[in-house]
Amino acid sequence: MDHAAEAHRTDLMTITRHVLNEQSKHPEARGAFTILLNHIVLGCKFVCSAVSKAGLAKLIGLAGETNVQGEEQKKLDVLSNEVFVKALISSGQTSILISEEDEDATFVDPSKRGRYVVVFDPLDGSSNIDCGVSIGTIFGIYMVEHKNDLSLEDVLQPGENMVAAGYCMYGSSCTLVLSTGNGVNGFTLDPSLGEFILTHPDIKIPKKGKIYSINEGNAKNWDKATAKYVENCKFPKDGSSPKSLRYIGSMVADVHRTLLYGGIFMYPADKKSPNGKLRLLYEVFPMSYLMEQAGGQAFTGKQRALELVPNNIHERSPVFLGSHGDVEEVKKIYAAVEEEST
């Protein structure tokens, strides 16, 4: 066999094997992270299976109503939350969980505690469930030094302190994108094997893209800088071609496209929502972490997103993320508008 064929053969890699390889780079690691990740993967497979039956579940009773057997049908976002909370606690590796669906932080029982704090959006883009459009799960992972005397301070850390982040997209295929701080890799679930296989190794976002992604319905409330940037996407002053607009309304799907094709995804602050819409801990931070790891940028309109320090677990933040060059343009426009006003 020649070398090329040999290399091709060794490329078949499951997500577990990939994480074990990463672990071997840290001699002090004892496998706790691998166990945690296996449980996140389990949660993703579970939710993927539930999402694929979402339309069928409606045949026997609307979500949130009672089905013909008299059983309560759980809404998919509630079900997904239960799946992830159970999967994470039973990993034995978590200490605090923050979920979009739970008002308060969950402090894991000391007998089941590990060293990791997991922040997650169990089902992102839930308004798209009923029309079969891609939705997903987003997660970020922090590590705590100690397992006792834990407080919210252990969670309210800047995004740059995360040790890993990722998302799983439930779309035409089930795709898990992960970074453990050493680049970004994408895995696709082979349903017949029940395994996530490495299909997108070492993802790098294009330096500039041809797509912008924003909810244009909010235009009347935009600030000057956002309006100017979007105008420039449509009528570029440098004579280049206008960008195309794509907006799905599921952050996971919009960010996934941005990561693979390049361009920019924006959910800015505006007059109606001065902090934007997206949640800092479990939407903005994990996606910003992945973008930076793939060579892109994430900016809030004022600063690098990953440097923000959250004040509360469900805090919101504006975000502009994507290709390095496109986010750079937004930064320049914000700086110019700021200078004009001083």
Ligand SMILES: O=P(O)(O)OC[C@H]1O[C@](O)(COP(=O)(O)O)[C@@H](O)[C@@H]1O
């Ligand atoms: O409908 P809008 O205002 O454009 O908001 C879309 C954004 O809201 C979200 O759906 C919020 O996520 P949830 O479904 O988890 O609440 C993002 O996925 C998406 O980017």
Ligand SMILES: [Mg+2]
């Ligand atoms: Mg969400």
Ligand SMILES: [Mg+2]
């Ligand atoms: Mg959600």
